[in-house]
Amino acid sequence: xxxxxxxxxxxxxxxxxxxxxxxxxxxELETVYSEFTRSTDTFTSVFRERKRxxxxxxxxxxxxxxxxxxxxxxxxxxxxxxxxxxxxxxxxVSATACLPVYRTYIRDAQISERDRxxxxxxxxxxxxxxxxxxxxxxxxxxxxxxxQHQTRDYLDFVMRWQQFTGAVxxxxxxxxxxxxxxxxxxxxxxxxxxxxxxxxxGVEEFHRRNLARRGRWPQTMNATSTHDTKRSEDVRTRIxxxxxxxxxxxxxxxxxxxxxxxxxAPTPNEQVLIFQSILGAxxxxxxxxxxxxxxxxxxxxxxxxxxxxxxHYELRVLSFIDSLYANEEFLTDLVRFHKKISYxxxxxxxxxxxxxxxxxxxxxxxxxxxxxxxxLADPDNRRPVDFASRIQMLEQLKTHANPRKLLKDxxxxxxxLYVTCKLLNFRRDHSDxxxxxxxxxxxxxxxxxxxxxxxxxxxxxxxxxxxxxxxxAKLRRRKNVWSGTSVELPPQAxxxxxxxxxxxxxxxxxxxxxxxxxLPFTVLTAxx
Numbered sequence: 001x002x003x004x005x006x007x008x009x010x011x012x013x014x015x016x017x018x019x020x021x022x023x024x025x026x027x028e029l030e031t032v033y034s035e036f037t038r039s040t041d042t043f044t045s046v047f048r049e050r051k052r053x054x055x056x057x058x059x060x061x062x063x064x065x066x067x068x069x070x071x072x073x074x075x076x077x078x079x080x081x082x083x084x085x086x087x088x089x090x091x092x093v094s095a096t097a098c099l100p101v102y103r104t105y106i107r108d109a110q111i112s113e114r115d116r117x118x119x120x121x122x123x124x125x126x127x128x129x130x131x132x133x134x135x136x137x138x139x140x141x142x143x144x145x146x147x148q149h150q151t152r153d154y155l156d157f158v159m160r161w162q163q164f165t166g167a168v169x170x171x172x173x174x175x176x177x178x179x180x181x182x183x184x185x186x187x188x189x190x191x192x193x194x195x196x197x198x199x200x201x202g203v204e205e206f207h208r209r210n211l212a213r214r215g216r217w218p219q220t221m222n223a224t225s226t227h228d229t230k231r232s233e234d235v236r237t238r239i240x241x242x243x244x245x246x247x248x249x250x251x252x253x254x255x256x257x258x259x260x261x262x263x264x265a266p267t268p269n270e271q272v273l274i275f276q277s278i279l280g281a282x283x284x285x286x287x288x289x290x291x292x293x294x295x296x297x298x299x300x301x302x303x304x305x306x307x308x309x310x311x312h313y314e315l316r317v318l319s320f321i322d323s324l325y326a327n328e329e330f331l332t333d334l335v336r337f338h339k340k341i342s343y344x345x346x347x348x349x350x351x352x353x354x355x356x357x358x359x360x361x362x363x364x365x366x367x368x369x370x371x372x373x374x375x376l377a378d379p380d381n382r383r384p385v386d387f388a389s390r391i392q393m394l395e396q397l398k399t400h401a402n403p404r405k406l407l408k409d410x411x412x413x414x415x416x417l418y419v420t421c422k423l424l425n426f427r428r429d430h431s432d433x434x435x436x437x438x439x440x441x442x443x444x445x446x447x448x449x450x451x452x453x454x455x456x457x458x459x460x461x462x463x464x465x466x467x468x469x470x471x472x473a474k475l476r477r478r479k480n481v482w483s484g485t486s487v488e489l490p491p492q493a494x495x496x497x498x499x500x501x502x503x504x505x506x507x508x509x510x511x512x513x514x515x516x517x518x519l520p521f522t523v524l525t526a527x528x
Contacts, residue, residue: 012220017192018200026200036268036272050180066160088134099122174230237352274317277292293321403502461528500525
């Protein structure tokens with residue numbers, strides 16, 4: 001509703017990430033996680049309890065002030081003056097914990113239907129009774145008929161409460177829940193809620209959201225990594241692959257826990273965090289990894305925290321990590337599984353680079369991510385970047401760039417830099433196409449149609465066609481994967497194309513096996 005050009009890109013990051021998560025596999029991971037941790041807690045229950053925790057531990061002064069003011073308002077209401085002060089405070093804590101958004105935007109007695117629904121739902125979930133009835137009237141700025149002169153006082157309370165709820169959400173969700181609910185850590189990301197349909201998306205939903213962005217916010221930002229993300233795009237896409245092989249992940253998890261001799265630290269839940277993190281960021285130096293784990297433990301606020309550091313517990317967890325790095329059997333098994341998933345994660349990351357640059361919006365690049373960047377949460381993702389090596393690599397690619405060889409040597413990061421450079425230059429040369437051009441979802445035919453995201457961008461006679469794969473690990477046992485799978489172009493589309501990344505000339509309506517003959521993704525420009 002505000003006059004803005006869009007968002008800072010976290011919404012794009014999360015819905016694009018969801019396209020690379022397998023729906024059935026994610027639910028299997030939830031089952032594996034529940035059985036391994038012996039916990040039936042859902043994300044929602046953990047989320048609400050952790051919001052209550054941060055209110056008690058981090059915002060005790062703020063909630064006391066708000067509760068005192070709420071009690072003052074209640075004393076003037078004949079239906080609420082006898083409600084116990086403790087009940088009013090607990091109602092306020094519970095309703096705040098159940099609020100599903102950072103804040104509402106109430107500025108006067110005219111409340112939007114969206115904000116009204118958020119508040120009604122939060123109070124319904126929080127509890128019943130006189131304290132909740134009164135709190136509902138206050139938050140909806142609806143004083144009794146004989147207290148209409150207090151409307152301004154109710155509104156003042158709501159304004160203060162709205163400033164409070166955003167901070168509670170940030171600390172309770174991003175800085176606590178995202179470190180303690182770990183079926184698939186890649187979905188625990190800034191801007192996401194890691195629960196239900198907002199975790200995974202089909203191709204149709206991806207197109208629907210891109211069409212909406214093109215229509216409403218064509219200059220919104222498309223982010224994949226930032227200074228504040230919980231893990232880099234490359235770590236995230238690698239961990240996502242676990243959703244395509246949940247039972248293999250379960251077998252690894254069961255084997256790796258054999259190296260855990262201490263019955264108390266780390267807990268099964270913390271072991272999941274450790275093993276997914278080391279897998280996503282491998283290879284990672286022991287000291288760097290231990291620094292991250294200490295931060296994760298303190299953010300999780302279960303056995304240690306920033307305001308109540310339990311050094312003894314932390315040392316036991318760090319001792320466990322030391323034992324992993326010293327265990328050749330574990331490292332051999334880790335590297336074996338890492339090799340199995342890392343290529344698929346890399347292809348997903350490259351596909352996201354392609355989508356970020358060619359989708360509606362302005363592509364955003366966090367420094368250092370032009371090549372592989374296996375960083376975790378800050379301060380790990382704020383280490384110095386070796387720009388000199390990247391500049392040298394880029395200069396070499398300008399004169400010596402063989403796509404097939406780059407793919408063969410994909411681990412050195414040059415392929416990611418090459419794709420980024422080629423597509424950003426193409427976007428610069430066709431800026432109107434990407435800022436004002438139509439977004440046209442393309443139909444994919446064949447047995448593997450659901451494994452390809454394809455669309456066209458078109459402005460007058462300037463055309464671009466994009467096709468990238470998704471969920472490739474599920475296809476790893478198939479032969480001739482793309483045989484019979486084709487991308488269907490609209491009738492008005494040109495007939496002759498050139499692959500921007502490989503310089504191949506291509507005719508219309510090609511099979512995916514031909515589109516992906518040199519690289520596992522395609523960006524075509526119309527030949528005039």
